[in-house]
Amino acid sequence: MDDLAISVQNVSKCFRRYRHPTDRLKELLFPSRQKYEEFWALRNVSLEIPRGQTLGIVGRNGSGKSTLLQIIVGTLMPTSGEVKVNGRISALLELGSGFNPEFTGRQNVFFNGQLLGLSRQQIEERFDDIAGFADIGDFIDQPAKTYSSGMFVRLAFAVATSVDPDILVVDEALAVGDEAFQRKCFSRISALQSRGGTTLFVSHSADKIVELCDRALLLDRGEGLLAHEPKFVIDRYHKLIYAPVDRYEEFREEIRNTPDREVTPDETCNAPPELEASEKKNARSSEFQDDGDFYDPNLVPQNTISYIPRGAKILNPHIETLDGRLVNHLTARHEYVYSYTVTFYKTAHKVRFGMLVKTISGLELGGASFVASNQSIHCVEPNTTVTVRFRFRCLLNPGAYFLNAGVSGEVDGQFTYLARGIDIAMFRVRPDRSSFASGIVDLLVDPHVTVESDRIAVEPKVESL
Ligand SMILES: Nc1ncnc2c1ncn2[C@@H]1O[C@H](COP(=O)(O)OP(=O)(O)OP(=O)(O)O)[C@@H](O)[C@H]1O
Numbered sequence: 146m147d148d149l150a151i152s153v154q155n156v157s158k159c160f161r162r163y164r165h166p167t168d169r170l171k172e173l174l175f176p177s178r179q180k181y182e183e184f185w186a187l188r189n190v191s192l193e194i195p196r197g198q199t200l201g202i203v204g205r206n207g208s209g210k211s212t213l214l215q216i217i218v219g220t221l222m223p224t225s226g227e228v229k230v231n232g233r234i235s236a237l238l239e240l241g242s243g244f245n246p247e248f249t250g251r252q253n254v255f256f257n258g259q260l261l262g263l264s265r266q267q268i269e270e271r272f273d274d275i276a277g278f279a280d281i282g283d284f285i286d287q288p289a290k291t292y293s294s295g296m297f298v299r300l301a302f303a304v305a306t307s308v309d310p311d312i313l314v315v316d317e318a319l320a321v322g323d324e325a326f327q328r329k330c331f332s333r334i335s336a337l338q339s340r341g342g343t344t345l346f347v348s349h350s351a352d353k354i355v356e357l358c359d360r361a362l363l364l365d366r367g368e369g370l371l372a373h374e375p376k377f378v379i380d381r382y383h384k385l386i387y388a389p390v391d392r393y394e395e396f397r398e399e400i401r402n403t404p405d406r407e408v409t410p411d412e413t414c415n416a417p418p419e420l421e422a423s424e425k426k427n428a429r430s431s432e433f434q435d436d437g438d439f440y441d442p443n444l445v446p447q448n449t450i451s452y453i454p455r456g457a458k459i460l461n462p463h464i465e466t467l468d469g470r471l472v473n474h475l476t477a478r479h480e481y482v483y484s485y486t487v488t489f490y491k492t493a494h495k496v497r498f499g500m501l502v503k504t505i506s507g508l509e510l511g512g513a514s515f516v517a518s519n520q521s522i523h524c525v526e527p528n529t530t531v532t533v534r535f536r537f538r539c540l541l542n543p544g545a546y547f548l549n550a551g552v553s554g555e556v557d558g559q560f561t562y563l564a565r566g567i568d569i570a571m572f573r574v575r576p577d578r579s580s581f582a583s584g585i586v587d588l589l590v591d592p593h594v595t596v597e598s599d600r601i602a603v604e605p606k607v608e609s610l
C-alpha cells in the first residue's frame with residue numbers, strides 16, 4: 146500500500162429506493178412489510194491509484210461517479226468491499242456539500258477546516274489566503290444560503306486546497322466557476338501534481354480529462370468498464386454514448402473486454418465529433434463574421450504570477466487589433482497583436498522576448514520566443530523601454546485562453562529570465578455560429594463531400610471499436 150494513495154477493492158453500493166415518499170414511513174411503522182427496492186449504484190468496483198497519479202473518472206449521468214467519490218472520501222459507507230486511503234484527503238464534492246447554509250462563509254471556513262484536520266490557530270493563519278483565493282468580497286460574512294453556486298465553489302475549493310492535501314478529490318464542481326477562477330484552480334491542481342500529490346477528478350469535459358489526467362476510469366451503470374490511458378478511455382466512452390440504442394450492449398461488452406495492454410496512439414479509435422459541433426451549421430461562411438471584437442475590463446486573470454524581476458519589468462500586456470484598438474474578446478480567424486512593454490533597469494545582453502498561449506487547464510497551445518528584429522538586442526542599457534509586439538492569427542475555437550510573457554537575456558554574466566509573467570493576460574474567442582470546428586485549435590478545415598455513385602447500395606455499418 147506504500148506506493149498506493151487509494152485502493153478500492155470490490156466496492157458495491159446498494160441504495161434503498163421507495164416508490165412513494167410515504168412508503169419509508171409505512172416501513173418504519175410496520176417493519177415486516179418491506180417497501181423498498183434495491184438499487185445498486187456501484188457493483189464490484191476495484192481500482193488502485195498510485196501516489197502522484199491524476200485519475201479522471203468519466204461516465205454518463207447516474208453512472209455512479211459521485212457515489213464512488215463519496216465512498217472514497219468516507220462520507221458514504223460501501224455496502225460491501227473495502228477502501229483504503231493513504232494520506233490526507235480533501236474533497237470538493239457536489240455543490241454546497243459540507244457547508245452549513247445558516248453559517249457565514251467565515252464560519253464555514255472554520256467548520257470545514259476543522260473537519261479537514263486543521264486546528265483553529267492553523268485556520269486563523271491561513272484565513273486570509275483562503276478568503277483571498279475565494280475572492281468573494283463581503284459575502285464571506287454573509288450566510289452561505291445567500292451564495293451563488295460560483296461563490297460556493299470558490300470558497301469550497303479554497304478551503305479544500307488550503308490544507309495541503311496529499312489527495313485532492315474534485316467532483317465536477319469547478320465547471321460552475323468562471324473561466325478565470327477555473328484557471329486559478331487548475332494551476333493549484335498542477336501545483337499539487339508537481340509536488341507529488343494525487344488527484345481524483347470527475348468531469349464531463351473530455352478535453353480536461355485528456356489534458357490533466359494520467360489515467361481515466363470509465364464507469365457505466367455502476368460498473369468500472371475500463372481503466373486506461375485517458376485518450377483511449379475517452380474515445381471508447383464517446384463511442385458508447387453516441388452508440389445506436391440497439392448496439393449499446395454490444396459496444397459495452399467490447400469495452401469491458403478490452404485487453405489490458407499498453408496503448409500506442411494509433412491504436413486509439415477516432416471519437417465522433419462533439420455533438421455541439423455537428424449541431425452547428427454545416428457550412429462555414431467564407432466571409433468573416435461581423436467585426437464584433439471588443440474589450441471587457443472585467444476579463445482579467447486572477448492568477449497572475451510575476452517572477453521576481455531580475456533586471457526588467459513587463460508592463461501593460463494586452464491584445465490589440467491591427468489598427469490599434471484594445472480588445473480581449475476576439476473573433477476567430479482574425480489577426481491581432483499581443484503586445485507588452487519592457488523597462489530595463491540593468492544592463493542586459495542578448496535579450497529575447499517570449500509569449501505563450503494556454504488553455505484554462507494549462508495546456509500550452511503555442512507561443513514564440515524571438516530575438517528582436519536584427520537578430521537580437523545585443524545590449525540594452527538601464528532605463529530603456531521597449532515595446533514587444535507579437536502579431537498572430539487567432540486560430541482558436543471559442544473559449545477562454547491565457548497568456549504568458551517573458552524576457553530573458555544575460556545580466557551580470559548570467560543567462561536568466563529578466564522578467565516573467567504567468568497568466569499575465571487573458572482573452573476569449575467569441576462564439577461563431579458559422580463555424581463547425583471542434584476541439585481547441587481551428588485547423589481551417591475545408592470539408593467537401595462528393596457523391597461517387599447516385600445510389601448507396603449498402604446501408605453504412607457502424608464501425609466497431
Ligand atoms: N441516496 C440515494 N438514494 C437512492 N439512490 C441514489 C442515492 N444517491 C445516488 N443514487 C443513485 O445512484 C446512481 C448513481 O448516482 P451518482 O450521483 O453517483 O451518479 P453520477 O455518475 O455522479 O451522475 P452525474 O453525472 O449526474 O453527477 C443514480 O442512479 C442515483 O439516482
Ligand SMILES: [Mg+2]
Nearest residue numbers: 210211212316
Ligand atoms: Mg455526480
